[in-house]
Amino acid sequence: MAVGNLDMPVMYPVKGVRIGITEAAIRYKNRRDLTVFEIAPGAMVSAVFTRNSYCAAPVLLCRDHLGKATPRYLVINTGNANAGTGAVGMENAVASCRALAGLTNVAIEQVLPFSTGVIGEHLPVDRLAAALPAALAKLDENAWADAASGIMTTDTRPKGASERVSVGGHTFTVTGISKGAGMIRPNMATMLGYVATDAAVAQPVLDALLHSAVNQSFNRITIDGDTSTNDSCVLIASGAAGNPVIASASGELFTALQGAVHRVFARLAQLIVRDGEGATKFMTVRVEEGADTEECCDVAYSIAHSPLVKTAFFASDPNWGRIVAAIGNAGLEALDVSRVRVSLNDVCIVDNGGRAPAYTEEQGAAVMKQEEITIRVCLGRGTASDTVYTCDFSYDYVKINADYRS
Amino acid sequence: MAVGNLDMPVMYPVKGVRIGITEAAIRYKNRRDLTVFEIAPGAMVSAVFTRNSYCAAPVLLCRDHLGKATPRYLVINTGNANAGTGAVGMENAVASCRALAGLTNVAIEQVLPFSTGVIGEHLPVDRLAAALPAALAKLDENAWADAASGIMTTDTRPKGASERVSVGGHTFTVTGISKGAGMIRPNMATMLGYVATDAAVAQPVLDALLHSAVNQSFNRITIDGDTSTNDSCVLIASGAAGNPVIASASGELFTALQGAVHRVFARLAQLIVRDGEGATKFMTVRVEEGADTEECCDVAYSIAHSPLVKTAFFASDPNWGRIVAAIGNAGLEALDVSRVRVSLNDVCIVDNGGRAPAYTEEQGAAVMKQEEITIRVCLGRGTASDTVYTCDFSYDYVKINADYRS
Numbered sequence: 001m002a003v004g005n006l007d008m009p010v011m012y013p014v015k016g017v018r019i020g021i022t023e024a025a026i027r028y029k030n031r032r033d034l035t036v037f038e039i040a041p042g043a044m045v046s047a048v049f050t051r052n053s054y055c056a057a058p059v060l061l062c063r064d065h066l067g068k069a070t071p072r073y074l075v076i077n078t079g080n081a082n083a084g085t086g087a088v089g090m091e092n093a094v095a096s097c098r099a100l101a102g103l104t105n106v107a108i109e110q111v112l113p114f115s116t117g118v119i120g121e122h123l124p125v126d127r128l129a130a131a132l133p134a135a136l137a138k139l140d141e142n143a144w145a146d147a148a149s150g151i152m153t154t155d156t157r158p159k160g161a162s163e164r165v166s167v168g169g170h171t172f173t174v175t176g177i178s179k180g181a182g183m184i185r186p187n188m189a190t191m192l193g194y195v196a197t198d199a200a201v202a203q204p205v206l207d208a209l210l211h212s213a214v215n216q217s218f219n220r221i222t223i224d225g226d227t228s229t230n231d232s233c234v235l236i237a238s239g240a241a242g243n244p245v246i247a248s249a250s251g252e253l254f255t256a257l258q259g260a261v262h263r264v265f266a267r268l269a270q271l272i273v274r275d276g277e278g279a280t281k282f283m284t285v286r287v288e289e290g291a292d293t294e295e296c297c298d299v300a301y302s303i304a305h306s307p308l309v310k311t312a313f314f315a316s317d318p319n320w321g322r323i324v325a326a327i328g329n330a331g332l333e334a335l336d337v338s339r340v341r342v343s344l345n346d347v348c349i350v351d352n353g354g355r356a357p358a359y360t361e362e363q364g365a366a367v368m369k370q371e372e373i374t375i376r377v378c379l380g381r382g383t384a385s386d387t388v389y390t391c392d393f394s395y396d397y398v399k400i401n402a403d404y405r406s
Numbered sequence: 407m408a409v410g411n412l413d414m415p416v417m418y419p420v421k422g423v424r425i426g427i428t429e430a431a432i433r434y435k436n437r438r439d440l441t442v443f444e445i446a447p448g449a450m451v452s453a454v455f456t457r458n459s460y461c462a463a464p465v466l467l468c469r470d471h472l473g474k475a476t477p478r479y480l481v482i483n484t485g486n487a488n489a490g491t492g493a494v495g496m497e498n499a500v501a502s503c504r505a506l507a508g509l510t511n512v513a514i515e516q517v518l519p520f521s522t523g524v525i526g527e528h529l530p531v532d533r534l535a536a537a538l539p540a541a542l543a544k545l546d547e548n549a550w551a552d553a554a555s556g557i558m559t560t561d562t563r564p565k566g567a568s569e570r571v572s573v574g575g576h577t578f579t580v581t582g583i584s585k586g587a588g589m590i591r592p593n594m595a596t597m598l599g600y601v602a603t604d605a606a607v608a609q610p611v612l613d614a615l616l617h618s619a620v621n622q623s624f625n626r627i628t629i630d631g632d633t634s635t636n637d638s639c640v641l642i643a644s645g646a647a648g649n650p651v652i653a654s655a656s657g658e659l660f661t662a663l664q665g666a667v668h669r670v671f672a673r674l675a676q677l678i679v680r681d682g683e684g685a686t687k688f689m690t691v692r693v694e695e696g697a698d699t700e701e702c703c704d705v706a707y708s709i710a711h712s713p714l715v716k717t718a719f720f721a722s723d724p725n726w727g728r729i730v731a732a733i734g735n736a737g738l739e740a741l742d743v744s745r746v747r748v749s750l751n752d753v754c755i756v757d758n759g760g761r762a763p764a765y766t767e768e769q770g771a772a773v774m775k776q777e778e779i780t781i782r783v784c785l786g787r788g789t790a791s792d793t794v795y796t797c798d799f800s801y802d803y804v805k806i807n808a809d810y811r812s
Binding site: 054055083084085086087088089118119120225226306307308311314315319325327328338350352353355393394402 | 493736
């Protein structure tokens with residue numbers, strides 16, 4: 001049911017980053033569910049995590065380890081989120097890191113753990129640890145596409161993006177993978193996203209780059225409005241490209257790298273929406289002429305979260321009354337609805353607080369037949385704008401989520 | 407698909423209030439879609455309306471008229487919301503009031519208009535006006551049950567509640583009706599609710615009584631989180647009971663009346679959830695031990711709006727991980743998840759941040775088979791509590807809302 005082209009592109013390797021994937025039977029047998037990233041010494045690593053108060057044990061442990069050391073390894077399992085698991089969950093997360101640290105002769109704080117899958121079950125840490133040697137034996141710079149498969153849960157397609165950009169005599173590679181299809185309204189990051197570049201970047205610049213990229217990508221998508229307990233996103237800069245270290249957020253090296261990183265993040269985030277549970281439509285909700293970015297986002301999310309809007313899009317019904325109701329429901333102070341305009345792709349449907357005079361249902365129906373639709377809202381009260389990406393709400397969303405776990 | 411007992415009770419007439427219902431072919435022929443309330447002179451009337459910025463023309467006009475006169479008539483149509491209709495919509499709302507005022511020799515400001523149905527279509531005010539004499543000819547004190555049918559849209563069942571209470575030598579009647587099944591997250595009132603009592607009540611006391619009753623009833627339910635453009639709720643006090651006017655919010659008369667009004671409102675609001683689009687489960691979300699009421703409501707709505715929680719309930723799956731994720735997603739500052747407890751009916755499922763030691767999936771499955779389930783969350787950080795009512799999220803919700811309008 002994925003919408004549009006989700007094909008895996010050429011995934012350029014990133015020197016300084018190797019990946020090994022294996023089967024650990026975390027939840028199911030004969031499924032690649034364990035992935036290890038090895039990061040070369042001297043690389044910089046930045047990460048952001050969910051703001052859900054019930055965040056998983058591995059999220060808590062990642063935050064702790066990042067404060068103490070620069071990571072050398074990531075260990076990622078699917079099939080089990082290790083969330084809602086209390087003190088035992090934390091012990092299991094620590095045990096995963098200890099096992100990998102022991103096999104690789106690094107400090108335990110140099111290992112970051114990530115889990116995704118069912119909430120509330122205890123992680124089978126013995127099976128995970130037993131599979132680590134097999135993952136390490138497979139470490140390879142060219143395993144990004146396999147890793148994209150290895151971190152999937154309800155995803156129907158592996159998700160990857162990769163770019164090379166040349167600037168000032170240097171060539172930077174930016175390659176990344178993501179996963180997620182449900183429980184998607186990231187707040188700081190998505191379920192899981194891993195992006196690496198071979199550029200040499202100073203830690204504060206890398207942190208800022210990650211935050212700006214996430215804010216325009218994973219923090220601008222929603223499938224069902226449910227922020228996960230396990231959202232985590234990592235950006236690695238190995239430095240293997242040999243460029244002078246990018247130590248400030250300016251200059252041609254930074255600008256070129258920033259462009260590539262933002263494009264890779266945007267693609268990875270939008271792939272999650274395109275593969276949203278039960279999705280049949282990819283919807284871009286663009287809000288313009290707002291007083292500030294925050295109110296643009298409020299309006300965009302009010303539309304993107306409305307079950308009535310999402311079911312209308314599933315039905316290809318240009319039921320614009322539900323869109324204006326969602327705009328009105330966004331809580332904006334003193335919104336003058338007579339100034340609001342709404343378009344579907346190039347068709348203006350609402351003007352002056354009511355249906356646009358030239359609009360016909362046939363025009364609306366023609367737009368709604370398409371798989372990719374932009375809802376454009378002009379608020380008429382400022383110059384700010386923002387964009388959120390979402391998908392429709394179908395029978396299959398209910399089916400997938402009523403069946404999951406069974 | 408309605409959940410539980412929704413049978414229409416004995417609907418006691420309220421002296422001073424007569425109701426006439428007829429067919430006006432607003433959207434469909436052969437369907438009772440026009441209802442007129444006649445309110446005796448001297449009655450007090452209080453009303454609350456949606457906070458949706460895109461509120462409908464009749465909502466704007468009601469607010470205007472209430473500021474100028476005491477209402478004598480209500481005119482209510484279904485099939486068309488007269489929302490998102492711009493200046494023409496306001497002209498049509500005025501024309502409806504003018505037609506009824508002309509037929510009844512009252513000032514136009516003494517008529518309040520209400521519309522519900524499809525958003526964005528122009529109200530066929532000629533057909534509405536042409537049907538008013540038939541509605542007036544049928545005015546009857548015993549038409550409450552018929553009126554409950556006359557205001558339905560996607561409702562599968564008419565909704566009514568009625569009580570008599572005797573106190574201090576007086577008997578008060580409180581009778582009301584409501585409608586609504588989708589686009590339900592009232593914010594001040596529900597789609598449409600009309601309640602009358604024969605008690606004599608001073609206007610400020612009636613206003614306060616309406617607000618307190620709505621806050622514990624229509625403002626505590628959600629089906630899909632979509633606040634409508636047309637929510638309106640009216641409370642009439644005809645004074646026909648002949649009691650000394652209740653002029654303060656104290657004393658045995660007030661207390662008895664308040665109890666009956668609150669019970670009628672609570673029943674009317676919960677009936678909307680029981681008849682929620684596609685509903686198969688009636689869920690009470692009770693949050694206790696909060697720092698204040700607001701955070702209790704935030705947690706309750708975060709659970710009640712989560713598509714993942716709602717689809718799990720549809721599947722009768724005790725997937726408590728989704729409940730704790732929704733709690734963590736409510737945005738509470740410094741929530742200590744190790745203090746949070748969660749129960750389904752009498753079964754404790756979460757304790758100390760993880761699964762309760764004594765909990766078994768069999769216990770959870772047994773509770774989930776029931777039609778009516780209470781999710782009880784204890785936050786462990788205060789003494790406030792609050793309750794929200796909602797329903798599950800089924801294939802039929804998608805079907806109804808993907809088909810509506812077609």
